[in-house]
Amino acid sequence: MSADVELSDVSVTFGSFYAAKNVNVKVNGGEFFSFLGPSGCGKTTLLRAISGFQEPSEGKVLIDNKDMSGIGPNKRPTALIFQNLALFPLMSVSENIAFSLEVRGVSKEERKKRADELLELIALEGQGDKKVHQLSGGQKQRVAIARALAVEPKVLLLDEPLSALDLKLRQRMRTELREIQKRVNITFIYITHDQGEALTMSDRIAVMNEGELEQIGKCDEVYNNPLTPFVATFVGENNPLYGKVTGIDGDKAQIETADGQYLAMMNESKKLNIGDESIAFVRPESLFIPRDGDNFDNKINVNIESFEFEGNLKNFYARLQSGAKIKFSVPNAIDTSTISSGSSIALGFDSSKSVILPKASLAID
Amino acid sequence: MRPSYFINFMMGIYIFIFFAYLFGPLIIMSITAFNSAEFPSITPWECFSFRWFNEGKIAYDGQHLAGLLTDWRLHDGIISSLIIGAGVVTLSVPIGMAAAIVLTQVRSQLRDIFYSISIMPVLFPGVIIGISTVVLWDRLAGLGGEGFISDIGRNGIFLTILAQTCFISTYCFLIFVARLQRFDQTQEEAALDLGASQTQVFFKILVPYLSPAIASAAVIAFLFSFENYNTTVFSILSDQTLTTVIASKVRLGISPALSALALTIIALTIIAAATYEVLRRRAEKRYKDTQEKFVKEKAADNRINKNYKIGFKVPRGIVTILILVVFTIYGATQILKNDLYGQSCIDAADTEKKSKFYDQLNALDAIELSEEELSGGELGGNQDYGDIFGDPSLFQDFGGFD
Ligand SMILES: Nc1ncnc2c1ncn2[C@@H]1O[C@H](COP(=O)(O)OP(=O)(O)OP(=O)(O)O)[C@@H](O)[C@H]1O
Numbered sequence: 001m002s003a004d005v006e007l008s009d010v011s012v013t014f015g016s017f018y019a020a021k022n023v024n025v026k027v028n029g030g031e032f033f034s035f036l037g038p039s040g041c042g043k044t045t046l047l048r049a050i051s052g053f054q055e056p057s058e059g060k061v062l063i064d065n066k067d068m069s070g071i072g073p074n075k076r077p078t079a080l081i082f083q084n085l086a087l088f089p090l091m092s093v094s095e096n097i098a099f100s101l102e103v104r105g106v107s108k109e110e111r112k113k114r115a116d117e118l119l120e121l122i123a124l125e126g127q128g129d130k131k132v133h134q135l136s137g138g139q140k141q142r143v144a145i146a147r148a149l150a151v152e153p154k155v156l157l158l159d160e161p162l163s164a165l166d167l168k169l170r171q172r173m174r175t176e177l178r179e180i181q182k183r184v185n186i187t188f189i190y191i192t193h194d195q196g197e198a199l200t201m202s203d204r205i206a207v208m209n210e211g212e213l214e215q216i217g218k219c220d221e222v223y224n225n226p227l228t229p230f231v232a233t234f235v236g237e238n239n240p241l242y243g244k245v246t247g248i249d250g251d252k253a254q255i256e257t258a259d260g261q262y263l264a265m266m267n268e269s270k271k272l273n274i275g276d277e278s279i280a281f282v283r284p285e286s287l288f289i290p291r292d293g294d295n296f297d298n299k300i301n302v303n304i305e306s307f308e309f310e311g312n313l314k315n316f317y318a319r320l321q322s323g324a325k326i327k328f329s330v331p332n333a334i335d336t337s338t339i340s341s342g343s344s345i346a347l348g349f350d351s352s353k354s355v356i357l358p359k360a361s362l363a364i365d
Numbered sequence: 366m367r368p369s370y371f372i373n374f375m376m377g378i379y380i381f382i383f384f385a386y387l388f389g390p391l392i393i394m395s396i397t398a399f400n401s402a403e404f405p406s407i408t409p410w411e412c413f414s415f416r417w418f419n420e421g422k423i424a425y426d427g428q429h430l431a432g433l434l435t436d437w438r439l440h441d442g443i444i445s446s447l448i449i450g451a452g453v454v455t456l457s458v459p460i461g462m463a464a465a466i467v468l469t470q471v472r473s474q475l476r477d478i479f480y481s482i483s484i485m486p487v488l489f490p491g492v493i494i495g496i497s498t499v500v501l502w503d504r505l506a507g508l509g510g511e512g513f514i515s516d517i518g519r520n521g522i523f524l525t526i527l528a529q530t531c532f533i534s535t536y537c538f539l540i541f542v543a544r545l546q547r548f549d550q551t552q553e554e555a556a557l558d559l560g561a562s563q564t565q566v567f568f569k570i571l572v573p574y575l576s577p578a579i580a581s582a583a584v585i586a587f588l589f590s591f592e593n594y595n596t597t598v599f600s601i602l603s604d605q606t607l608t609t610v611i612a613s614k615v616r617l618g619i620s621p622a623l624s625a626l627a628l629t630i631i632a633l634t635i636i637a638a639a640t641y642e643v644l645r646r647r648a649e650k651r652y653k654d655t656q657e658k659f660v661k662e663k664a665a666d667n668r669i670n671k672n673y674k675i676g677f678k679v680p681r682g683i684v685t686i687l688i689l690v691v692f693t694i695y696g697a698t699q700i701l702k703n704d705l706y707g708q709s710c711i712d713a714a715d716t717e718k719k720s721k722f723y724d725q726l727n728a729l730d731a732i733e734l735s736e737e738e739l740s741g742g743e744l745g746g747n748q749d750y751g752d753i754f755g756d757p758s759l760f761q762d763f764g765g766f767d
């Protein structure tokens with residue numbers, strides 16, 4: 001059983017400070033939905049508003065179209081997995097998992113049965129008698145999930161549960177989480193500042209900045225059609241090209257920069273006029289070293305400065321004539337022996353792979 | 366010689382001096398408990414005897430010097446002290462715990478004020494707490510006429526429990542504050558989120574977490590109560606606790622029965638501490654064993670160290686224990702060799718003392734006393750003391766020490 005979660009004009013203030021401001025979002029039942037944003041942008045605050053630990057100062061939280069104001073966390077059909085997991089260290093794994101049943105007065109045999117079921121779900125059969133600190137990081141993680149699932153919540157809220165794990169484990173847990181979600185088929189609201197995590201797991205994501213929602217959409221939509229310069233640079237990497245709009249042709253706009261003119265896609269909801277200050281964005285993987293027969297509608301001359309080997313990719317750091325920095329990536333399979341530091345080359349990119357947005361601040365890495 | 370040896374050597378000397386300073390008086394006192402002499406002393410050593418743990422002694426001059434077993438005032442005092450200790454524990458542990466929990470809930474400047482007020486009772490002189498409790502309850506008892514209030518308001522044990530709780534709950538408070546500072550509050554939130562009520566959170570999450578602090582607060586509260594004198598001496602009114610009994614005895618002259626009591630208390634403390642340590646180690650070992658079992662069951666075969674064995678280790682305190690054993694054996698042989706143990710020795714000592722005593726009395730009797738001398742005239746050597754020591758009936762009239 002899953003439930004819709006709707007935040008309607010939710011604001012949370014601490015004194016005069018808006019930790020979250022006018023947040024409007026509707027999460028569908030059974031969806032894996034992520035809130036993505038940099039540290040301190042108000043993600044945890046929103047989650048606490050949904051779970052009932054924090055009453056919104058304005059607006060409403062609706063779960064299954066029911067207004068949740070005044071309903072405490074122990075009465076809501078949500079379960080929260082804390083940023084630090086908050087397992088009970090004095091209890092065994094089984095006791096942790098069955099805690100929610102214990103406080104509801106479920107009999108001992110019933111609790112044991114349910115705990116064993118959940119242990120099987122998280123692939124920790126027979127380890128119920130261990131103490132929490134005898135588990136590895138990933139196992140603790142799964143126990144926290146099982147403990148939350150034992151309540152049979154309609155909505156599972158996860159607050160950066162993977163942030164403490166190392167890369168490999170994190171990757172494995174992503175898939176596991178996704179599988180568990182499919183199996184139990186309830187709404188997952190997931191919080192992370194890791195865009196890779198959000199993109200790989202979610203059905204839809206909401207990008208947050210400074211307490212406000214910048215964009216809500218499917219992963220590829222957000223990646224390919226960012227609505228703001230913040231989203232463009234926070235989700236994945238992007239090279240900004242600053243300039244003024246000099247011409248408009250259908251859904252494309254021409255931008256004049258210090259280094260030349262480029263053509264880029266306009267966003268439907270962010271129409272530009274001639275003369276507007278704007279930024280064109282092109283991703284490192286959309287910049288190509290032209291080969292015979294290639295025909296790019298944008299050309300850009302760069303001076304190679306340095307090179308970095310990432311494994312599957314080779315990253316080149318270069319500068320334009322104006323001094324602006326630019327990064328481009330080439331798959332490892334492509335031979336780049338002719339490109340050396342200090343050399344000057346021409347790159348090409350397609351206008352359909354570039355977006356142009358009204359000027360605003362970027363995500364600072 | 367490497368400098369570290371030198372440093373270790375100096376450290377050893379320092380530790381020895383430190384412990385000698387700490388425990389020297391206690392050790393001396395403990396030894397005096399076994400000397401049959403009427404005053405706690407090591408030299409001259411009369412006889413080795415357990416009499417001060419038992420019935421005490423009827424002195425050569427007819428006094429009864431009570432031993433630990435026969436001193437009913439001491440017994441009454443111990444019973445009152447135990448009752449008061451239990452009362453103080455049951456009051457101050459919950460009070461301290463509640464105050465500490467409140468402190469975690471209060472943020473802002475109020476927190477500092479609350480903290481300062483809470484620890485204030487330990488800064489007051491205990492005497493003042495004792496007197497003020499008595500004064501307050503005396504008034505309250507006066508108001509109510511005859512009845513319950515007036516009864517408890519003049520009950521020393523009740524007042525002492527209240528007065529001691531005043532400041533002992535503050536120590537409990539500090540213990541709980543220290544433990545709560547390390548409490549992860551998200552655990553409470555997690556429990557709430559899982560559907561627990563506030564009461565369930567308290568009993569299932571907070572109390573188990575605080576249980577070590579509850580235990581140590583209870584022990585400390587009891588010990589503080591048991592050994593308290595300066596508050597108790599006022600609030601106890603006409604009753605007696607162990608400390609007030611001891612104090613009143615000291616005023617009249619101490620007896621080795623007190624040494625015996627001290628040794629008993631020390632022994633009980635050591636036994637309790639040792640038992641606790643043994644139990645703790647057992648639990649630890651059991652825990653390690655289960656962990657080892659888990660590892661063996663679950664780990665891949667190649668991750669188990671087959672050569673892993675727990676070797677025999679020499680216990681660390683072995684040197685101290687050996688030294689103690691050697692000293693004990695030496696002491697025992699000396700005592701047996703010199704015939705310093707048993708009834709015969711005691712009888713001999715008594716006879717000797719008695720004869721000395723009568724010699725002295727006879728000597729006193731032999732001196733003819735004139736009116737002139739008693740009024741402190743120019744004659745006589747005892748005038749400085751008004752000649753009270755010249756009165757032969759002095760020792761006979763004196764009722765003895767109890
Ligand atoms: N109880 C509080 N009182 C005052 N300010 C708070 C409180 N809780 C959070 N804030 C502030 O609100 C902002 C958002 O906090 P929040 O915990 O939601 O961030 P977050 O997005 O979860 O960050 P992170 O990724 O680091 O966990 C922060 O600037 C934080 O300082």
Ligand SMILES: [Mg+2]
Pocket residue numbers: 043044045083159
């Ligand atoms: Mg957070």
